[in-house]
Amino acid sequence: MEDLILSVSDFVGVFNQTIEYAYPNVVVQGELANFRVSKNKWVYFDLKDEYSSVKFFGTIYQLPGPLEDGMMIQVRGNPRLHNLYGFSITVQTMQPVGEGSIKKAAALLEMKLATEGLFDTGRKRALPYPPSKIGLIASGESAAYHDFIKILNERWSGVEVLHADVQVQGDAAPVQIVKALEYLNTHEDVEVIVVTRGGGSAEDLGAFSTEQVTRAVAGSRTPTIVAIGHEVDISLAELAADQRASTPSNAAQLLVPDKSTEIEKLVAARKYLFDLVQQKFKDQKSNFKEIQKRLRENLESFVQETKHNLELKAQILKAFSPTAALTRGYAIIRNNDKIIKSVKDVKSGDKLGIRVSDGTINAVTE
Amino acid sequence: MKVKKTDYKILNTELDDVLNKLQSEDLDVDEAVVLYERGIAITKELETYLREAENKVAKIKASFS
Numbered sequence: 001m002e003d004l005i006l007s008v009s010d011f012v013g014v015f016n017q018t019i020e021y022a023y024p025n026v027v028v029q030g031e032l033a034n035f036r037v038s039k040n041k042w043v044y045f046d047l048k049d050e051y052s053s054v055k056f057f058g059t060i061y062q063l064p065g066p067l068e069d070g071m072m073i074q075v076r077g078n079p080r081l082h083n084l085y086g087f088s089i090t091v092q093t094m095q096p097v098g099e100g101s102i103k104k105a106a107a108l109l110e111m112k113l114a115t116e117g118l119f120d121t122g123r124k125r126a127l128p129y130p131p132s133k134i135g136l137i138a139s140g141e142s143a144a145y146h147d148f149i150k151i152l153n154e155r156w157s158g159v160e161v162l163h164a165d166v167q168v169q170g171d172a173a174p175v176q177i178v179k180a181l182e183y184l185n186t187h188e189d190v191e192v193i194v195v196t197r198g199g200g201s202a203e204d205l206g207a208f209s210t211e212q213v214t215r216a217v218a219g220s221r222t223p224t225i226v227a228i229g230h231e232v233d234i235s236l237a238e239l240a241a242d243q244r245a246s247t248p249s250n251a252a253q254l255l256v257p258d259k260s261t262e263i264e265k266l267v268a269a270r271k272y273l274f275d276l277v278q279q280k281f282k283d284q285k286s287n288f289k290e291i292q293k294r295l296r297e298n299l300e301s302f303v304q305e306t307k308h309n310l311e312l313k314a315q316i317l318k319a320f321s322p323t324a325a326l327t328r329g330y331a332i333i334r335n336n337d338k339i340i341k342s343v344k345d346v347k348s349g350d351k352l353g354i355r356v357s358d359g360t361i362n363a364v365t366e
Numbered sequence: 367m368k369v370k371k372t373d374y375k376i377l378n379t380e381l382d383d384v385l386n387k388l389q390s391e392d393l394d395v396d397e398a399v400v401l402y403e404r405g406i407a408i409t410k411e412l413e414t415y416l417r418e419a420e421n422k423v424a425k426i427k428a429s430f431s
Contacts, residue, residue: 130374132374140425149421149423152421153420153421156416157415157416157417157418157419157421158374158415158419158420158421159421159422160421160422160424161421161423161424162424162426163423163424163425163426164426164428164430165425165426165430166430167431172431175430175431176430176431177430179430179431180426180430183426183428183430259416262412262416263413263416263417266409266412266413266416267409267413269385269405269409270405270406270409272385273384273385273388273402273405273406273409274402276385276388276389276398276402277388277398277399277401277402280388280393280395280398281395284394284395
């Protein structure tokens with residue numbers, strides 16, 4: 001059989017066709033080496049293990065965050081033979097794997113985002129309490145979703161929940177969470193957005209520490225509460241949220257008051273209202289008593305004063321009384337009942353009556 | 367009156383207002399009685415709302431993948 005001779009370009013074409021058929025995409029895991037970013041857009045790196053090294057090519061948009069050589073990375077991509085630059089795998093998605101690398105990547109990203117101010121406490125907004133409409137980003141199948149709804153129903157009434165069912169782990173999770181945040185932000189009546197999932201390994205929770213999810217949470221126009229049920233590490237999305245809750249149930253507790261406590265408060269308010277109005281009646285009653293007392297006192301002093309005035313006038317009257325003058329030695333002299341005021345009023349031989357304090361003396365003029 | 371969900375906060379604020387007014391001293395008994403009746407009505411409306419209203423959960427149909 002004669003050898004098939006191909007041109008270089010044909011070889012590239014046939015090779016790519018074959019590899020695309022056999023491995024439309026591959027997932028390769030290895031240690032990151034020679035990582036570099038070109039023109040702030042293109043990303044070149046190698047993944048290696050003890051015996052081999054493979055080149056990769058991608059864009060900065062596929063980066064999960066800042067990376068460093070030496071980290072364990074898992075890449076999903078398409079193997080391609082480039083017509084000029086040789087073989088490489090074109091990156092579709094990539095993420096750090098293994099506890100150490102995930103933590104290292106998260107630490108690098110945390111530092112970068114903290115420098116930008118995404119976690120500043122000054123950015124935190126108050127959550128509406130209680131909200132009337134909640135946007136909920138969670139997996140509909142998850143215990144987190146059911147726990148949140150259960151506690152919400154136990155605690156409060158009349159809340160509307162708009163649920164965005166998303167994957168909360170795996171490659172698709174970050175994009176879905178970001179899209180759900182964008183979607184819920186278009187609903188102006190949604191007053192708060194809850195992003196939640198249950199606990200898991202650092203790898204399971206990776207989506208909540210990706211740059212895109214963290215930025216989307218920080219950039220949300222609607223206030224956010226992020227509740228990732230785990231114990232040790234806090235995800236970056238939680239740091240960027242307006243409020244962090246320790247578990248999905250805790251998120252519900254933070255968002256709404258407890259119905260039975262509120263009802264107790266209402267009953268107490270009714271009693272208080274009753275007491276207040278009773279007090280008003282009592283105050284009014286004692287006001288009346290006070291007024292009556294004052295009226296009585298006024299009347300008494302008026303009577304006293306009048307009495308005193310009368311006595312005073314009586315004394316004055318008494319002082320001016322003619323009989324009072326008679327006791328002091330004065331006398332009234334009458335001539336035929338006419339009071340004598342002058343010597344001209346009498347002539348010799350007139351019979352006069354002289355009135356003194358205790359009687360009348362009859363006399364005759366000479 | 368049936369309380370709508372958006373009324374809860376408004377009514378709660380009105381209840382606080384009623385209590386504050388009732389605590390002020392320059393209020394005659396007639397005014398106090400009117401406020402008292404309004405306050406009692408609000409607490410009953412809110413209690414009924416809390417006991418009877420239900421939360422609604424709607425799943426968004428849009429796909430996020």
